[in-house]
Amino acid sequence: MRVTPIAHTLVDWEAVRGVLGGTAFADQAGEEFDVTDADHLAELAGRACYKAWGRKRPATATTAGYLDNILDQGHYSVLEHSSVTFYVEGVSRALLVELERHRFLSFSVESQRYVDQEVSHPVPTLPPLFDALPERTLWEALEGHYQRSLDLYRAAVAETARHGYSVKESREAARSFLPNSTPVDLIVTGNLRAWRDVLAKRYHSAADAEIRGFAAIVLGHLRELAPFSVQDFPTTPIAEAAHA
Numbered sequence: 001m002r003v004t005p006i007a008h009t010l011v012d013w014e015a016v017r018g019v020l021g022g023t024a025f026a027d028q029a030g031e032e033f034d035v036t037d038a039d040h041l042a043e044l045a046g047r048a049c050y051k052a053w054g055r056k057r058p059a060t061a062t063t064a065g066y067l068d069n070i071l072d073q074g075h076y077s078v079l080e081h082s083s084v085t086f087y088v089e090g091v092s093r094a095l096l097v098e099l100e101r102h103r104f105l106s107f108s109v110e111s112q113r114y115v116d117q118e119v120s121h122p123v124p125t126l127p128p129l130f131d132a133l134p135e136r137t138l139w140e141a142l143e144g145h146y147q148r149s150l151d152l153y154r155a156a157v158a159e160t161a162r163h164g165y166s167v168k169e170s171r172e173a174a175r176s177f178l179p180n181s182t183p184v185d186l187i188v189t190g191n192l193r194a195w196r197d198v199l200a201k202r203y204h205s206a207a208d209a210e211i212r213g214f215a216a217i218v219l220g221h222l223r224e225l226a227p228f229s230v231q232d233f234p235t236t237p238i239a240e241a242a243h244a
């Protein structure tokens with residue numbers, strides 16, 4: 001799996017100074033090199049609600065302190081202004097089904113009707129559990145199963161094409177032979193609030209191992225792009241509450 005951040009929100013600080021010039025916030029804005037634009041924009045949005053540009057309270061004078069307070073209060077809408085887009089490669093179709101349930105993410109997904117799956121994905125995704133086992137027996141069995149699926153896929157494309165169906169029609173039917181472990185590439189965008197919601201549910205011990213790994217990578221990138229907006233997430237996945 002490869003998860004690459006390819007786009008994120010940047011602030012036009014000149015425009016901000018044009019609107020808020022002369023305030024403590026605007027005078028410092030864009031010049032605090034240890035604060036990212038994503039975090040800064042969330043702070044700006046929060047301060048805009050109260051026109052609190054003075055940075056007077058010591059506890060909330062820094063962006064870190066300000067966003068800590070925002071997270072404490074659940075004032076999450078200020079996190080909706082910045083978004084991050086990832087190019088995701090080589091995750092399973094099973095992961096895609098789970099990720100797509102998060103309704104506030106936006107997707108552009110490789111089409112199995114148009115893209116030749118044998119060319120695009122000659123090997124399957126490996127469930128983390130198979131990778132963790134000392135023997136490679138299950139991994140090799142999965143690879144064999146996947147190759148046989150591709151054989152059936154190829155044969156189905158050829159057979160339907162022989163009957164005069166288009167490549168698109170042939171592939172859309174032939175994909176029925178492909179398993180959950182078939183890889184998929186996609187572009188996914190979310191604002192910081194949406195990503196936080198994904199992390200709360202998927203950077204979690206109850207989540208499927210593959211999507212938990214995906215969430216850990218996303219969190220790693222967000223710690224670079226918007227560290228104070230995700231400062232409350234732990235360094236290891238959130239533990240499932242013990243059942244009574």
Ligand SMILES: Cc1cc2nc3c(=O)[nH]c(=O)nc-3n(C[C@H](O)[C@H](O)[C@H](O)COP(=O)(O)OP(=O)(O)OC[C@H]3O[C@@H](n4cnc5c(N)ncnc54)[C@H](O)[C@@H]3O)c2cc1C
Nearest residue numbers: 098100101102103104105194197198201202204206207208
């Ligand atoms: C461990 C785990 C196991 C799961 N197992 C299954 C399973 O077996 N079968 C299955 O079908 N799904 C399963 N899911 C998926 C789960 O039910 C959710 O679809 C998924 O986690 C997305 O969550 P969400 O709907 O809260 O997120 P989003 O769609 O991103 O919504 C975010 C929040 O917005 C609000 N919201 C969004 N839409 C509505 C609405 N229509 N009405 C009211 N409030 C709304 C809610 O507060 C929601 O939490 C599982 C998820 C997890 C994490």
